[in-house]
Amino acid sequence: MIFHYICQGLQPLAQYFTVVTGSKCHRVMDPRYDSALIGILQNEGSLEKYLEVMFGFLMRRTDFFYEHKPGKNLGFPPGHALKMVLKAFDKYDTIFRRYQEEQTKQESSVQEAAAKEPTSSLENTERQTISLDSRPTSKADLNDKTSKSEVKTEKSSSGSYFKKDENGERIYEADPDCYNGARRDLYSWSQKILEIDIHVKIPERIKTARQLNVKINRKHILIAEKGSTEPILDLDLLKEIKTESAQWSFEVDEHLLTLSLDKVDEYWWEAAFVGEEKINVQEIDCSRPIHELDEEAQGKIAQLIFDQEQKRRGLPTTEEQRIQDILKDAWNKDGSPFKGQPFDPSSISVESSSQLPTKKP
Template structure:
């Protein structure tokens, strides 16, 4: 199947009003979900199994894995928000207790071998752009860069790449996207031949099996899952480095791993015990 589910950032609510109208009509979550999966059955090749004789659809088991991944993602988000609320309540009740944001600042800038100058390999390439721009959508270059023919943003866990395409590219089957652990290739498939949009090597490894892409409007959106949690100073090895001093290294509570949340909970319990002991004296 060529239409993959893109891993949108948390908080994307541009379709909420439409979904609310459908939910009001269906009157239950179960009926709403039945409508969604029924739509996928009737109007897409979501349930088709891709094989040597059939190029459409997903390989066996992949569609189920995508649905499961999305469910677990928002289930974890719910758990993290509850824990973040607890952290906020404890922090506000005692000014001496540092906030969750102060507790989980992550930065590995010291481990980065950031070059001050880089010879660009791309024709017509320019120096690294400012991380945030008032003229363009900052979310698309958050902790990343605008390279003209593509933009990218990152968290400590993953990277989103936005690649503009021509208006006549309206269907995912007009695209060919290949993601390897150290390489990304994106090309358009047209009657007069293919056109390569991206064909570059990453400076660090990604997890190809957990990377997703989709055609949204006039952009190809690619989500890359980093193999290691670290800040990248460039998307491709041939890119000039961004100013890593401007990277927002604060990790919100909703982005923490389960292990990190357990450590914070342990600190909270220990702090509460110390407060109770002090009050008893």
């Protein structure tokens, strides 16, 4: 069955994340619910129907689609539910793209090595590269094989780890907890231009969210155990956040409290909290998802993509089609040298949109 084949094909991807994220792997590739989810996918027969099942469940059994009203502990602020969906998509899309980029670089390295040493044995090739099917599971083996593959792993000033290939190009690691941010003793944080997530370590004695007291102000975060005079975290944020859309969740198995915060200003933070060691924002990934851009920018990008696809297929671009529409409208008008002739844009020479069309000799 096609879904069984897909799941088998993704095994190397799971192994990749086991190596890259270590003990954090289950937060990225959690296999506990795979059997149930695969069963739904097989029964529905398509990803589109599978997604309908997921969102149908959220509508029927949760407050996901409810808009929060003052005085009621139900629902989310306007637009926050959609933001959560896009955030989850962006997270795993980013991780997967990084995985693909690293795989492409590794495959290119293998091909280059094979071209330079056509007589080298398969055994030698395996010693020079890290295969997904033979990735080491211990830290010592990982360090040993990484050194043989001549891929250097460094810690940037941002506290996030990245690799450099033999050409000196960066390959960012796939740990979303400190992507564009840093990992500290008590917490880690990641950011995008409009958002910041902070993951705070919670003592193991705390088993439910009801045991926690969380206060989120525009420039201050307080996390404490109820009944305790000693806070778990009590710090000033580096910049202001929007309290009306702030959310927090507690993962019992991970002993982590996650704060999801929207920034007041579009600004790359150098730290999550005042007094924290600052990162170098020149070293982070400053790319932005298209849906975060304004409508005008999204429209321009969509037009560029459309025009590129039209050129690839040998069809007119947006500007070329606009000119053709003008020509077609004026073709048979009085004074036109083409009046009475069949419309044929190929007989017209147009060098730019600012020049009048002329008849080809």
